[in-house]
Amino acid sequence: MTSTIQVPTSARGAESPRAGGGPVQRRSPITRLRPWLLLAPALAVLAVLLLWPLVRVFLFSLQDYGLREIVSGEPNWIGIDNYLEVFTDPTLWTVVLPNTVGFAVLAVAGTVALGTAVAVLMASLGPFWRTIVGSAIMIAWAMPAVTGTYVWVWIFDADRGIFNETLQALGLQDEPVNWFTNRYTFYAIVLLNVVHHGFPFVAITILAGLLGVPKEMLEAAEMDGAGPWRRFWRIIVPNLKQVFAVVIILSTIWDFKVFAQVYLMPGGSGSNREALNLGVWSYVESFGQNRYGFGSAIAVLLTLVLLAITVVYVRTMLKEEEL
Amino acid sequence: MKKRLLPVAVLATAAFGLTACAGGSNGGDGGDVSAEGETLNVWIMEGTNPDSDAFFDEVGEAFTEETGAKLDVEFVQWADAHDRFVTSIAGGTTPDVAETGTTWTAEFADAGALAPIGDFVDDEGLGDDLVEGLVTSGTYDDELYGMPWYAGVRSLVYRSDIFEELGLEAPTSWDEIVAAGEAIKAAHPEMMAFAVPGDAEFGVYPWVWGAGGEVSEQDGDEWVSGLDSAESQEGIQFYTDLALKHGFSSAGATTWKETDVLDNFSQGNVAMALMGSWTPAAIVEKNAELEGKFAATPIPGKDGGIAPSVLGGSHLSMFNTAKNPELAWEFIKLMTTGEFAEQWGEQSGYFPGQQSLLAETMESDDPLVAPFATQLVDGGGTVPVTPKFGAVQAKKTTNTAIQAILSGQKTVEQATSDAAAEMNEIMNGN
Numbered sequence: 001m002t003s004t005i006q007v008p009t010s011a012r013g014a015e016s017p018r019a020g021g022g023p024v025q026r027r028s029p030i031t032r033l034r035p036w037l038l039l040a041p042a043l044a045v046l047a048v049l050l051l052w053p054l055v056r057v058f059l060f061s062l063q064d065y066g067l068r069e070i071v072s073g074e075p076n077w078i079g080i081d082n083y084l085e086v087f088t089d090p091t092l093w094t095v096v097l098p099n100t101v102g103f104a105v106l107a108v109a110g111t112v113a114l115g116t117a118v119a120v121l122m123a124s125l126g127p128f129w130r131t132i133v134g135s136a137i138m139i140a141w142a143m144p145a146v147t148g149t150y151v152w153v154w155i156f157d158a159d160r161g162i163f164n165e166t167l168q169a170l171g172l173q174d175e176p177v178n179w180f181t182n183r184y185t186f187y188a189i190v191l192l193n194v195v196h197h198g199f200p201f202v203a204i205t206i207l208a209g210l211l212g213v214p215k216e217m218l219e220a221a222e223m224d225g226a227g228p229w230r231r232f233w234r235i236i237v238p239n240l241k242q243v244f245a246v247v248i249i250l251s252t253i254w255d256f257k258v259f260a261q262v263y264l265m266p267g268g269s270g271s272n273r274e275a276l277n278l279g280v281w282s283y284v285e286s287f288g289q290n291r292y293g294f295g296s297a298i299a300v301l302l303t304l305v306l307l308a309i310t311v312v313y314v315r316t317m318l319k320e321e322e323l
Numbered sequence: 324m325k326k327r328l329l330p331v332a333v334l335a336t337a338a339f340g341l342t343a344c345a346g347g348s349n350g351g352d353g354g355d356v357s358a359e360g361e362t363l364n365v366w367i368m369e370g371t372n373p374d375s376d377a378f379f380d381e382v383g384e385a386f387t388e389e390t391g392a393k394l395d396v397e398f399v400q401w402a403d404a405h406d407r408f409v410t411s412i413a414g415g416t417t418p419d420v421a422e423t424g425t426t427w428t429a430e431f432a433d434a435g436a437l438a439p440i441g442d443f444v445d446d447e448g449l450g451d452d453l454v455e456g457l458v459t460s461g462t463y464d465d466e467l468y469g470m471p472w473y474a475g476v477r478s479l480v481y482r483s484d485i486f487e488e489l490g491l492e493a494p495t496s497w498d499e500i501v502a503a504g505e506a507i508k509a510a511h512p513e514m515m516a517f518a519v520p521g522d523a524e525f526g527v528y529p530w531v532w533g534a535g536g537e538v539s540e541q542d543g544d545e546w547v548s549g550l551d552s553a554e555s556q557e558g559i560q561f562y563t564d565l566a567l568k569h570g571f572s573s574a575g576a577t578t579w580k581e582t583d584v585l586d587n588f589s590q591g592n593v594a595m596a597l598m599g600s601w602t603p604a605a606i607v608e609k610n611a612e613l614e615g616k617f618a619a620t621p622i623p624g625k626d627g628g629i630a631p632s633v634l635g636g637s638h639l640s641m642f643n644t645a646k647n648p649e650l651a652w653e654f655i656k657l658m659t660t661g662e663f664a665e666q667w668g669e670q671s672g673y674f675p676g677q678q679s680l681l682a683e684t685m686e687s688d689d690p691l692v693a694p695f696a697t698q699l700v701d702g703g704g705t706v707p708v709t710p711k712f713g714a715v716q717a718k719k720t721t722n723t724a725i726q727a728i729l730s731g732q733k734t735v736e737q738a739t740s741d742a743a744a745e746m747n748e749i750m751n752g753n
Contacts, residue, residue: 067434067710070413158575159592178574181730266578271522271722274732288717289749290409290430290710 054303057296065293082297091276100256100278103187107255110195112248115202120232122203123210134204141200149264152193156180180266183274193261198254202247209243210236245317249310256306259283278302358650359391365654366407366421368637369398371473371601372671382663390653412436419645420654422637425460428469430710431640438643441467443652449660452678456634456703463708469638471676472659473668477525477632478698479623480588480598483690484616485511493620496627497533497561500595504571507594516571518587518596519562520579521726524716525633526597527562529622532704533630534558538721539707539746546707546750550724551736551743558625560735563728571595577729589613597622599635600695604672619694621702629697631704636673674699711750720745 063069064078086092118137122130140148156163158178167173179185213236221231237244259279262268268275270284278298286295363386372378375398383394397418399407405427411417412434423431431437444450444467453471461469481493486503489510494500504516520526528538536555539548549555566572576583585602587593589609600619607614622630639658645651657663660677668675668684674696675681685696706712715721724742727733733741 067409067412067430067436070409071435158577159573160575176574178577178730180578181726181732266575267522267726269522270717270719271726272578272730273723273727284718289714290434 057299060293060296061300063293064291065296066290070292076293078293082294083301085294086297086301091273091281095274096276096278096281099183099187099276103190103258103277104252104255107191107194107198107258108248108251110191111198111202111251111255112244114195115199115247116206118199118203119206119210120236122207137200137203140196143197145197145260146264148197149193149261152189153180153265156189178266180268180275181272186265186268186272186275190258190261190265194255194258197261198251202251205247206240206243209240213239241317245313249313252309252313253306257302357391358647361392361647361650362395363392363420363647363650363654364418365394365396366399366404366418367396368404368422368424369400371637371673372667374670378663378667378670382657385663386654386657389657390650392647392650394654408436415644417642417644419647419651420639420641422472423469423640425457425469425634425636425638426706426713426716428461428638428640429463429708430713432463432466432468433710436642437468438641438645438648439466439468440470440641440652440655443648443655444470447656449677454634454674454676454678454681454699454703456699456705457636457638457676459705460634460708461638461640469640470655470659472637472639472664473671473673473676474634474636474699474703475600475673476634476695476699476703477529477597477599478619478621478695479595480602480617480619481595482593482616483618485514485594493618494623495620496623497625500565500623501569504565504569504595508569508571511594514591515573515576515587515593516569516595517565518576518579518584518593519566519572519729520581520584521577521729522579522719522722523581523584524719524721524725525635526581526584527559527721527725528704528706529597529630529632530558530562531555532558533622533624534561535625539712539715539750541707546709546711546747548743548746548750550721550746551740556735556739559725559728559739561625563725563735566729572729577726585609588617597632600674600692600699601672603691618690621694621698629702631702632698633706634699634703636676638676707750709750711752714749715746718745718749720749 059075061082062079063076064081065076069076118133122133125133155161156179158164158176158180163179164173164176168176179189217235217239218231221235226234257279258277262275262277263280263283265275268280270276270280270288276284282295282298282302286292286298367375367379369375379394379396383396386392386394401424404424408417408421408423408427408431412431417436428437444453454474457469457471457474458467461467461471479494481503485491485507486493489506491503491506492499494503500517507514507516531538531550531554534554534557536552536558537549539546539550541547550559566576579587581598584593584596584598585605586609588596588598588602589606591610591613598619603617603619606617622632624630639655641648641651641655658667659675664675664677665680665683667673668680674684681696681700684692685700687693687696706716720742724733724738727738728735
């Protein structure tokens, strides 16, 4: 009820210069509802495409929902058992969460750092070289995740990979080492893959922001004796706060739910239990075993976690803005 | 209880619907179904037969001639087939008949998506002429849901040119495998004498069974995994020792899947490996130079004999959404018996699911057909037939154990007892 009044009020504010700002009470219900009527088609589409699936996923997460329930169409409510199972599974706490969170932190840091560095480089280049570098990193971006993953797998292949052959040629190791069986080397390779695939987006987005930083400001700072390092941290970064917020939030979401890049690696599809992350774990535990209810519970939790991260991040950004 | 009642109820409804619209086509006798103007929807997996289009054109003609109905075949990729089945089950858009991998039939039957076909088989008197392993995997709760169509089996494939060069005979016991491996390793250090892939469960069970162990057995209502028995441990110890103690395998193979074994064998990097009866064609296709340079032999048991190997392949299953079960059965019969079944086997390199046809194949003296056929008949094994074992496979319980041993994370004792405990938990869970 309150919301139906609030929004038209603000809408009225927007049109008031033209309408002359008549009192609200005299308006007919149609006028008051007009913004909602105009929004209705878009809201309806969103509700059908986004809201309803979300509600369904939540409802599934409260059921023991498998193939049999799909066939019969009968619900099978079990309350919060799925959630209890998620939280009491030791794999979640000892392997899955550390892998997922640790990887996401490193991957986001790596992607944003490399992307920013490349953006700064590109901003200082002339149009010709900027096009060359831009096209080159676009290729890394355009490469499908599956293809990219296989290329990295070949590079680090134990028997014939170029990495092992180089190490052996240099005399640094005597026998081939399978880098995919160790948790840390496994994720180091995933990290290379994901950073390589993700940094072009960050670079292009930040470059767009960089080109919008007023030249006068930078020149003034230079006149005042600020070196490049200081100019970057004191002028460019504060100016690009919103851009950084967007790329960090998006990267966090992407890196949290990385799946193909882990699943397609040797041992990554579940046979190396130390390498499970949230995406692969939920797939193996739920979809592989037709336990859609359990999978939905994990999906709901993942959504909540990402939502929380985003909210916290956006709020800190906005607060700093107000100062 | 509920499991068994549901499909029958749906089938009955379907049959009533049929009588209403088709005007009482008489079934039961078989062979004289008239279904003029109807269309039968069928899903077949892509890639089994390189020339499926031509084959199904012929089948379609024969089918129309016999029943008057049109045949509509849709080819489905193995990789997304399971998802497509699940989505179509959810949406009520399942085909009338579909090829189902042997491990899926029990799963879909358990969900109530399939119609039992035992009565049709009995009416035709086919029951005794079907390959046993495929009947076992197609039976759920004492009802037959999957009609045996074609079968494949894994055996020991080896490089006959290298064996000849070194004066070796095909191994018939575990000791002979080691002896042959040592000879190959000495003469061809650049090759892997015996590939031990860490992410291929079907390469593990022959050693478990060959040593007298069991994967999992039903004891009353409870499943008891035998992976941690002394026999199973001995088999797994031997298998992993081929890599760890004898150095026949490679560091990379620790994370290999079966496809990696095939790729490396085709490239000439591997001298011995467990591979499927469907792979020889693929090996020659990938590397024509290997033609005539490799052969197969049944997997040896510990002290001789044949170690059982998992019998894979496909069933034809009728979904309970089939509008005309008699018509669907006519198609299943056409495909799985007689001329077309034989032709399919020849073209795809798989063995027919009908015993009498298989007997003919057995007489072949092709070094890449006869040993597999022997393995199939004398040493065909099945993994536990329950949807719960599908969950074990999805969780890669066995693969995890082998990979952990190969990478040195666990000992054979640790890995097998962990795997057995996990298997018991999954298979006896609700």
